[in-house]
Amino acid sequence: MSLVMIGLEIHAQITVLETKLFCSCRGNYRDLRPNTNICETCCGLPGTLPIINKKAIEYSTMTSIALGCKVPDKIMFYRKNYFYPDLPKNFQITQYNVYGFSSIGVEGSFELDDSKKIRISRIQLEEDPGRINYLEGDMNVRNSALIDYNRAGVALIEIVTEPDFTNPKEVRLFLNKLSLTLEHLGVCNTLMEGSVRCDVNVSMKGGNKVEIKNINSFKEVEKAINYEITRQTSMYNRNIKIESETRHWDDKKKITYKSRSKEEEHDYRYFPEPDIPIIVLGHNFVSNLKVHMPELPSQRFDRFVSKYKLSEHISDILINDKKLADFFESTLKIYFSPVEIANFLITEFKSMIEYDSDSTDYLRNMKVKPEHIAELVKMIEGNKISRITAKDILVKIFESGLLPSEIVNNTNSFKIADEKILMDAVESVFDTEKSAVEDAKTNHETINFLLGKVMKFTNGRADPKITMRLINNKLKKPNA
């Protein structure tokens, strides 16, 4: 079945903020005992008033600029009224686009690839609710639920797209690019638990829109959409009408299920928040931010290609992992050899860290620092060690944190360029590999086999260039 329309509503916490959106409680509520990161204001005690975090306005504006949105001269906040136990005031302070006022960003567009753009309908700044910990069992049967308000009041950016996606792959691509952008802006560390959430709406063949809520990581989004497309397709094939409804994603069972009907009947009774006067941003605000805001991934890509002369492929790999790209540039500051360093990082280096990349600070906690890589690459280029040795040394750096020169000295692993020593090695290989030597006289590929044997014989320290010459010379001799 064709003609799938998918739209996204993404909530990203501004994790970089020290404090919550309207009070001075900590922005990072993680790993704290329940209800210890709270104050009168974020608990909504009677008489408290919200005081807006100005940094949150800056970060949400940067996000709007990065997603091609218009940013208005004035913004205001609205109340969205609904009852839920995790919402301390029983209304959420958010933004709303109506009656001449708009949220922090509107009418944007974000490039997916050369041929497709996704329209952004709006970006708004709002507060996160607390969290309810349901004890085991069904909501209607359970006797109690525990509420933790540590998260209540954390700054959230809501990004709403038009239903421009036609398949789950586009969604994945978009979310990857969006994460990268948020990370480059420093707005959101998307790897932190619960820092990004996504609601998805899916409709097929112009049918009713089904909203899927509660998808708590970008990884799950594609699965939820696939499930929903399969579900709707099978309903369509059996002539069952698809109702407009809200469904939830169960990330344990990997299915969507229908929510209680009440959630669909909400009238949120939006009206302007009287406790936060209209905020005038002014013309200069946006232009100043544009000058001072961090480089976006696309700008960085262009710079890597033009300034460092990296291939587009390599630039792409680096930029898709911001921490690796940062590591790359820190290394360049110590030893400027962009192509060699980039190559080393995306091959040997990356292969060693990849399995561990779920942890948010994987580069910071490592013993390997840019200093190590700079020195290592310098040694390779100076012909002091072979690439194979470099790989071994890297393993040792990962373990010990010692500098490459120290490791080389300790293990005596400088490259062997002494022709006499190398000749001895070649000769002993020729002695043991007689049939290969015969073969090598006619078959060029076997020469590489012999080279490998010499490398092994010397623990990878043989200079391959010299060794190759010695092998070739010896093969040409009639008595070989």
Next chain:
Amino acid sequence: MSGLHNLLAHEVVEGIKEGLFTAEEYVSTVIKTIEDVESKLNSFITLDTERALSSAKLIDRKIKENEDIGYLGGVAVGIKDNISTKDIRTTCASKMLEDYVPSYDATVIRNLKQNGAIILGKLNLDEFGMGSTTEYSRYHPTHNPWNLDYVPGGSSGGCGAAVAAGECTVSLGSDTGGSIRCPASFCSVVGLKPTYGRVSRYGLISYANSLEQIGPICRSVKDIVLIMNIISGKDNSDNTSMSSSQITINNKLDKFDIAIVKELINGGDHGVTGTIYSTSDKFKEIGCTCDEISIKNLHYALPSYYTLASAEASSNLARYDNIRYGFHLPIEEYKWDTYFSNVRKNFGEEVKRRILIGSYVLSSGYYSKYYLKARSLRSLLKLELLKLFKKYDLLIGPTMPILPFKFGEKIDDPIKMYLVDINTVIANLAGIPAISLPVGFSNGLPIGLQMMAAPFEEQKLIDVSYALEKTINIQRRPSLT
């Protein structure tokens, strides 16, 4: 020492400083007065006399040790029970906050305490400030000290009655649509609703945020100035607060141009109308001019006010769900799906009415029909008033078009009750300052003069009030024995 409870705030501070009496003697006299009359008046919801007495002793110790006691050193203050006081229960006269003890002080309370004021207790009001008589209090109505069969006005009725009867020397009330000025008028005391933003609202339990202000209710203009200078100013905890200059007591009066607003005075009680007109003659005596003018958009004020106030209230009061604080509730009876509706049955009838109205005018399909229209009318009225203030320094009329009335007289008809606020809501809609000054009696019941000025022109209100207060020497103390 008897009679200390009759002193004005500045007299109390001077007396303590000069050693005429101790703070303890004075506070004890005030507490004695409360013991004598409280059973008749019911001004207080919560008394904190023990802590008040120990605070008084602290002031006396400071005097002994020659330390500064502050501008309000020793003065016994009553606080409307919708202003948050740390460690003193703050109920809003509602079942919903029966057991609520704030963990923090409102900014105004912090200011008072820093200046040596002594908090005596929390004063009665209509539930969440919604009402004009205190009949909507969960803790029984307050009685008018001038005639116990009559209402004291509202919603800050406890403030008006307590100050008039000497149960406290000054009080802080709040005014959303007249809640300071109405009881000031009905109890023959002075009440000021400041310019919106002059006084921090942090800690004032919101009824309608865009309309309300905290303000003083006192027995003299001088005391109003004393309190205002302590509670005014920009507060980092309130985005809508602004800095302002100090108010002073001036003995010389500028020549002000004053206008009586026809719509405010016409159709009022004859006793009231007559007294206001004869007061306006006094303006000429003190060197001011007095015209009579009309405000074109005035008839929109009341519907606009009740639409906006109810809308904001419906959202502000949503948080009272008894999950985090509130009152004792056996949880077993409640189920997930019915919890909110069950618990919120505990609001009083008038509060429920306004929540319903407010939810209605904000709901989709009615928002532009009611809420937005009310906002436009509010701007229209404000513009007209600001234009008038280019020509006139003050706009005046009776605070209340009628005299205090008997209990039960209007409680069955909400519209009749809402009409009582017709003269006062204007200042809240426009965010301008307004004062109610006692100017006489009719049938033994008090009459208040309301004066309004342009934003942050409180000084003009004070100048004229001070001059009038000296000219019109009216009886200030009801006899309650």
